[in-house]
Amino acid sequence: NAGVTQTPKFRILKIGQSMTLQCAQDMNHNYMYWYRQDPGMGLKLIYYSVGAGITDKGEVPNGYNVSRSTTEDFPLRLELAAPSQTSVYFCASMRSLMNTEAFFGQGTRLTVV
């Protein structure tokens, strides 16, 4: 049982480049989330989705875009990378609205230079 899979694990981008962080889950979870983790700041919610075709902004959405065409996949797009987007990105999924916990991927460490 793979759980939540993120790719790539590491990436270095130049300023202005674009990339997509991939996230896939095989648990048939409706809810999926993207967080970024910066030292001493905890995890901040970027975007989330409550099901295929439905996405919404979290606390720090600027500079990012998402899509949810299937239940399994929830990619995060960076269009014009900036040094402020250097961070560790975590994808998470959850089965239902209540009484469940979130399952996390292993993270993607992104550096923008």
Next chain:
Amino acid sequence: AQSVTQPDIHITVSEGASLELRCNYSYGATPYLFWYVQSPGQGLQLLLKYFSGDTLVQGIKGFEAEFKRSQSSFNLRKPSVHWSDAAEYFCAVGVADSSYKLIFGSGTRLLVRP
């Protein structure tokens, strides 16, 4: 606004000593509360959760946490720390408004002295 506060950025304890990590939350409704642990270079693993019922909850690896509504707290405890417990610990609250999401605290890094 909903928030989670972990007032201790770092805590250092000796192996075998007891541990308490503090967590306070701000949320108007009945909270769903979680503790996650993150080992270096890894994702987050759930230690324990509180949804309702008994306010003292048991988790994995010998951890427990107590929900105190009057203090808006959900402190994590362990009676005897092992060197392998060195990690970063995150408290989170589940917030249900138009949807449902987890709000995290800034984390507490635990160092264990031999």
